Amino acid sequence: MYIGVDLGTSGVKLLLMDKDGKILKKVTKEYGLSFPQPGWSEQNPYDWYDYTILGIKELISEINPSDVKGFGVGGQMHGLVILDENDEVIRPAILWNDGRTTAETDYLNNEIGTDKLAKYTGNIAFAGFTAPKILWVYNNEPDNFKKIKKIMLPKDYLVYRLTGAFSCDYSDASGMLLLDVKNKCWSKEMLDICHVSEDMLPKLYESSDVVGTVKSDVLADLGINGEVKVVAGAGDNAAAAIGTGTVGAGRCNISLGTSGTIFITDSKFVDLDNNALHSFAHSDKGFHIMGCMLSAASCNKWWMDEILRDKDYAKAQEEMGNLGENNVFFLPYLMGERSPHNNPKARSMFIGMSMDTTRAQMSQAVLEGVAFGMRDCLEVAKEMGINITETCICGGGAKSPLWRKIMANVLNIKVNTLKNDEGPALGGAILAAVGDGVYPDVIEAAKKIVEYDSSIEPDAEIAAKYDKAYDFYKKLYPHTKDLFQ
Incomplete structure (x- = not known):
């Protein structure tokens, strides 16, 4: 064992x-x-x-x-x-x-x-x-x-x-x-x-x-x-990537934990000219590029626990709807931001509220803001010629069916879930089994151990609406970043 x-x-x-x-x-x-x-x-x-x-x-x-x-x-x-x-x-x-x-x-x-x-x-x-x-x-x-x-x-x-x-x-x-x-x-x-x-x-x-x-x-x-x-x-x-089967070249994993990451594997070192993402070694003896948001699921935890004082996350999400049509936006920079802005002084904000704005719209904006921030990182990868069509998703935030659906449509890629979403702990156990000689290498071990559960395909109509919403979202940080100084 x-x-x-x-x-x-x-x-x-x-x-x-x-x-x-x-x-x-x-x-x-x-x-x-x-x-x-x-x-x-x-x-x-x-x-x-x-x-x-x-x-x-x-x-x-x-x-x-x-x-x-x-x-x-x-x-x-x-x-x-x-x-x-x-x-x-x-x-x-x-x-x-x-x-x-x-x-x-x-x-x-x-x-x-x-x-x-x-x-x-x-x-x-x-x-x-x-x-x-x-x-x-x-x-x-x-x-x-x-x-x-x-x-x-x-x-x-x-x-x-x-x-x-x-x-x-x-x-x-x-x-x-x-x-x-x-x-x-x-x-x-x-x-x-x-x-x-x-x-x-x-x-x-x-x-x-x-x-x-x-x-x-x-x-x-x-x-x-x-x-x-x-x-x-x-x-x-890197340990979570093993636990999600994101090993070998050309694979992608998104983690919605306290922080949020998009993790894209490669067999060779990737030289990042723009430096908005990170180029790191991977635990499968290869390499990967990664975008990291400092606040991801922690944004929702802060909003629900500290502001709304409501622990019923699932019920709150039942009240949300009309994906791609929310007029309220949220910048997810509670602890500053790393990728792609590299600004520890950046801070969160809501924008777009009116007299008829509801609690559900603001709660939905938090989930969407994290997804838009993840898309910021994915857009940098696209500019580098990296084409990602599907991803695995893990972390506490990934347990939400609604958030997974938002992710699939904001990013416009297929999102796969796991039978056992145990992240770094499972990755650590797999590494231990490889070290003990049970498996020849990490890639082979992950193939035999990691199982996928279900998938969400983006809806063309919703994805198109989110494209327009993202066009608005991506203008917010450039227009507000000087205020944070």
Whole structure:
């Protein structure tokens, strides 16, 4: 049996999978998230480990624990975890959706220059990436910076605590802006720019590579006898792509989680001239391009939970209709935006309300705004000559039939759903099974394990209406972006 872990922003999700891909049990443990200042987002790495161990114990409580042969972790990307010489966490982790690094991001893009960054890494600087966070600590917390002995990403901290292996996979490392993605090695130039040395960074692996085994004291705590292999794992989007079968060239996956991503696979590195999207390594040993919205399903959660104070999401969506005819629009930039605008200061807004505007129209505008934001990214891919005709969809937002229908028609592509939408946790378990030799590679494993459930085809009439609506939507950010400054 194999344990897959999804180390997320709101909690850790774990699942137990047998060698044939059958999911036997799932467990979720939630932990805290702090916002010390507006636009900041932090977490305590110790919580990640403690709640993961609690989750594992619950997960294996009804089986022979020694049947567990491997762990694979998919985790939130870009977060900065720094340890001192005693392996103690120096400060709370600065997360992927933290927007404090505007000055550092501007320095990298404008003073170092986007051309150089693209040459060194294949990408430009975004506020969420790890390199600007390192520079922020250097500029604002010099005493903490002097203590740094190890720099790692969230899921790699978990692997380090489990195994003692200081490791990172290429997919997750791609989002640090420290990796030469095309050549799969640390960029000496970027390390110099960020004032760090290579010995402060982990050893690099492919996602399914075994980096170590669970330490004896951890095994004893879990009640497991025997060896348990741990693979390098993957960034959450690359792990989710495995769990959706988005492996091998020419595949697409859309994730509607806290953030939203469009993930398009390729067998080779894609050089992005416009830099609006990201060009990263994939967990199947290939590459992918990705657009990332900082707020996706979290927009709907904010609207329903915080503003309407209504937990009945399904009932609220029953009141929506007339797709493509809504006169209310919503910009989904609650935490700023990454792709394609790269503006941490961007903010959300409703526009188009009148005296007869209803709650249902505003609620529908939130769902449509996220879909329009995803189309912004898809349009960039189209400009690059990439033709996507269908996609898989996953994440919490994908559980909504209405949102799936909106996505299919706004993007005007076929949308496929999964029998088991377990995202990064399933991807992690599949990686563990590959690492243990059950499958020859990730692509073969995904083919045998991942099953699709249903599909939604776009309706030509509705898609045409959404084309006109998108023409209006795409003018909103250019007309308002100066206000955010």
